Amino acid sequence: MSFAIIRNTKYKRENLKGIYRHNERKNKNYSNDNIDKERSYLNYSIKSPKYRYDKEFDGLKEKYNLKGQIKTVSNIACEYIITSDKQFFEEIGEEETKRYFETAYNFVAEYKNLGEQYIMSAKVHMDEETPHMHLIFLPVVHTTDKKCKI
Secondary structure (H helix, E strand, O other): OOOOEEEEEEEEHHHHHHHHHHHOOOOOOOOOOOOOHHHHHHOEEEEOOOOOHHHHHHHHHHHOOOOOOOOOOOEEEEEEEEEOOHHHHHHHHHHHHHHHHHHHHHHHHHHHHOOHHHEEEEEEEOOOOOOEEEEEEOOOOOOOOOOOOO
8 A cells, every 4th residue: 555755855045055066957967876867857847936035045945034043054945855656656657756756745835734836846857766746935933022012
């Protein structure tokens, strides 16, 4: 029996350039032997970033007037890697695989009002052994300041 798999990783600003280069396949060489560069043309974006992830972060922070103290040790982005097992994708085929990742994207965008606006990128990799999606987002928390009386 197959299961949906989601893994969360947190990133500091210094990590974002490298993650962007990997996810968007901007590197010439990869330490991951699982990547078949001849199949990279099969990769696709559900949401493409306009800029590198660090620049996307800056733009979203400004556009949505996001507050909070950002230090060099602060995690400013998260990445969900969403997948299942290889056999699952082989059995459901190409169209259902696309639907699987689109459904996962929509679930994340709507879950607890995360908001699609805070998703910087959603890239599906079909050039590795098992299809998977890298979904990069800002972990925005909507709270009211306890000192503020409205």
